[in-house]
Structure formats: C-alpha cells, structure tokens
Amino acid sequence: MIKKYDISGEDxxxxxxxxxxxxxxxxxxxxxxxxxxxxxxAMYEAEINTIIHGGGGECEAEIKSxxxxxxxxxxGPGIANLExxxxxxxxxxxxxxxxxxxxxxxxxxxxxxxxxxxxIDTAPGKxxxxxxxxxx
Amino acid sequence: MLLSDIKKxxxxxxxxxxxxxxxxxxxxxTACGCDLxxxxxxxxxxxxxxxxxxxxxxxxxTAEMMDIVAVCFVRGKxxxxxxIELAKDKDITILSTQLPLYTACGMLYDxxxxxxxxx
Ligand SMILES: Nc1ncnc2c1ncn2[C@@H]1O[C@H](COP(=O)(O)OP(=O)(O)OP(=O)(O)O)[C@@H](O)[C@H]1O
Ligand SMILES: [Mg+2]
Numbered sequence: 379m380i381k382k383y384d385i386s387g388e389d390x391x392x393x394x395x396x397x398x399x400x401x402x403x404x405x406x407x408x409x410x411x412x413x414x415x416x417x418x419x420a421m422y423e424a425e426i427n428t429i430i431h432g433g434g435g436e437c438e439a440e441i442k443s444x445x446x447x448x449x450x451x452x453x454g455p456g457i458a459n460l461e462x463x464x465x466x467x468x469x470x471x472x473x474x475x476x477x478x479x480x481x482x483x484x485x486x487x488x489x490x491x492x493x494x495x496x497x498i499d500t501a502p503g504k505x506x507x508x509x510x511x512x513x514x
Numbered sequence: 515m516l517l518s519d520i521k522k523x524x525x526x527x528x529x530x531x532x533x534x535x536x537x538x539x540x541x542x543x544t545a546c547g548c549d550l551x552x553x554x555x556x557x558x559x560x561x562x563x564x565x566x567x568x569x570x571x572x573x574x575x576t577a578e579m580m581d582i583v584a585v586c587f588v589r590g591k592x593x594x595x596x597x598i599e600l601a602k603d604k605d606i607t608i609l610s611t612q613l614p615l616y617t618a619c620g621m622l623y624d625x626x627x628x629x630x631x632x633x
Contacts (some may be wrong), residue, residue: 391596394575398604401579413580418579419555426572453525462596479568491556 379403379441385425385450387434390478396417399420400439407441413512417446420492420510423485424450430475431455433507445494446512453505460498464490515542515627517584517607520563523625524618526609529593530602530623540583542606543603544569545627547619551576552580558582566622569593574600 381403383396400417421439428435434450439448457463464486471481490496495511517539521528528537535574545563548554554564554576564577565586574597584607587593591609603610611618 391571393572394579398575398578403558414580415581420522422575423555424581478570478572479549479551479566482550482556484552484556 381439383394383435383437385428385452387429387432387452390429393429394422395420395425396437396439397425402443402445407437409446409514413446415514416492417448417512420496420512421448421488422496423489424448424449424508424510426480426514427485427508428454429507430480435505442514444514446514447509449509450468451507451509456502456506457498457500460500515622516540517542517563517609517623520584520586520622520627521609523621524586524609524611524613526611528606528607529587529610530596532607537607542584542627544630545549545622546571546629549614549615554580561629563627564617565622566627567591567615569597572601574604574606577601577606578604579623584609586611586618588613588618 404414406443411466434454437450443493464469466487467483469481469483475481489510493510494513497509517540517579518534542563543616544551546558546561547565551572558580563584565581567588569587569591587607588611596626
C-alpha cells in the first residue's frame with residue numbers, strides 16, 4: 379500500500395499533515411504502538427525539514443510486508459556537508475523557525491535513532507531525497 | 515495523577531472543552547516541561563503531559579506524534595482557535611494556567627508527578 383502527499387512549503391501551520399494522516403493509517407492497520415510512534419516521529423522530523431529547509435516537496439509512504447518505507451523529496455538548496463548536518467546541534471534554521479520551537483539541530487540524528495535505515499541523496503543545487511525505513 | 519487533579523493544582527482553565535468527568539478519565543503518569551519542540555521529539559519518552567510556553571499548531575502536532583494526551587500552556591497564554599480545534603480533533607486536552615513554566619512544573623513535581631517513569 380502506497381500513500382502520496384504533497385508537502386506545501388508555504389504554510390508552516392500545515393506541517394505535520396502528512397505524518398498525521400499516515401499515523402492514522404498505520405493505527406487503523408493495527409500496527410504496534412511502538413512501531414507507529416517510531417515512524418511518526420521520524421516522519422514528522424523529515425516533513426518539517428522538507429518544509430523549512432527544502433521549501434516543500436512530496437512524500438511517498440509505503441507499507442511493505444517486512445518494512446515501512448517513507449521517502450521525502452524536495453528541490454531545495456540541498457545539503458553541502460552531510461556529515462556536519464548529521465551532528466547533533468548543527469542547524470542553519472532561521473530565527474523565525476527557532477521562535478516556533480524548531481532548529482535545535484536534532485532532527486536528522488533523531489531520524490537515525492528511530493529508524494532501522496536512513497538514506498539521503500543530496501547535493502547543493504540538486505535538492506534532497508531522504509528515505510527512512512523501519513522494519514516490521 | 516488524574517488530569518482533573520492537575521487542573522486543580524495549577525488552577526488551570528480547560529480550553530478544549532472537556533468537563534471534570536472527562537478529565538478524570540485521563541490518568542497522567544509522567545510529564546515534561548519544554549519550549550523546544552526539537553527537544554520534545556528527541557528526548558521525551560513516554561510522558562503524557564507537556565507543559566509549554568509555545569502556542570503554535572506545531573505544539574499540538576508534536577504532542578500528536580509523541581502520543582502526549584494533554585498540553586498545558588503556561589503564563590496565561592491562549593492559542594488561536596484553529597490550534598484548539600486541531601487539539602480537539604486529535605483528542606488532546608488543552609489546559610491554560612497563569613503560572614510560569616518553572617513554577618507549574620515544580621508544583622506538579624511537588625505533588626508527586628515525575629518526569630520519565632524511572633527518575
Ligand atoms: N531537506 C533539506 N534541505 C536542505 N537542507 C537540509 C534539509 N534537511 C536538513 N538540512 C540541513 O541539515 C541541518 C540539520 O538538520 P536537522 O533536522 O538535524 O536540524 P534542524 O532542522 O536545523 O533543527 P531541528 O530538526 O532540531 O528542528 C539543517 O539545519 C539544514 O541545514
Ligand atoms: Mg529538522
């Protein structure tokens with residue numbers, strides 16, 4: 379089963395709609411609370427990044443027999459130094475985003491912590507594609 | 515600790531409309547106080563109440579993802595109507611207290627409500 383979502387880069391108050399919808403799909407399918415929570419947190423972090431750093435994009439979430447795989451794609455600025463971006467505390471978020479309670483540089487490390495696999499394809503000017511995988 | 519007791523201790527107002535009978539059905543075992551949603555997402559484990567001074571819709575989204583069942587806004591802050599509606603939709607109770615964050619957390623701690631279940 380595949381769900382697709384448009385991630386609008388315009389309205390930050392809508393950030394989390396995709397994660398929220400997919401969470402209710404997983405719950406309805408009777409997936410365990412622990413797995414649902416891990417997917418939700420990782421997906422929400424990635425969704426926020428797609429909006430605040432990538433300027434919006436799209437998301438494809440798939441439930442396979444042995445895993446849940448969620449991909450976020452944007453055509454934003456890309457990440458120049460991925461090793462740096464993966465470090466806890468590194469953030470380029472604006473003052474405005476920080477006032478909303480984000481921009482602590484915890485998102486990518488947190489996605490890694492909550493998933494079984496995390497793949498990032500990114501380059502300056504090319505945009506960013508992030509896939510997170512949680513085994514069932 | 516029942517949410518109805520928390521409401522009493524913090525002298526809080528219920529913005530999401532539940533009556534005391536409904537608040538008695540939500541039993542809160544642990545809580546956290548935080549203004550940084552990044553940290554809530556990264557460090558919160560199984561806390562069911564979030565106290566915060568931030569009032570935007572991402573607070574409710576964050577609570578939703580973390581399975582947090584109640585949010586208490588401190589220092590008398592009142593969120594916009596759409597934030598309250600979002601919370602109702604997700605069955606998240608919203609309280610508002612005049613107390614500042616530090617004091618509100620301290621009072622609940624004093625009454626026996628802890629952070630993570632093992633601290
Ligand atoms: N989709 C993206 N496009 C461009 N840059 C990104 C993207 N995702 C992450 N980054 C870069 O990586 C940095 C670290 O991301 P991370 O999610 O760890 O922290 P953050 O988003 O800045 O803060 P937090 O997630 O704690 O709110 C970002 O500040 C940004 O510079
Ligand atoms: Mg982030």
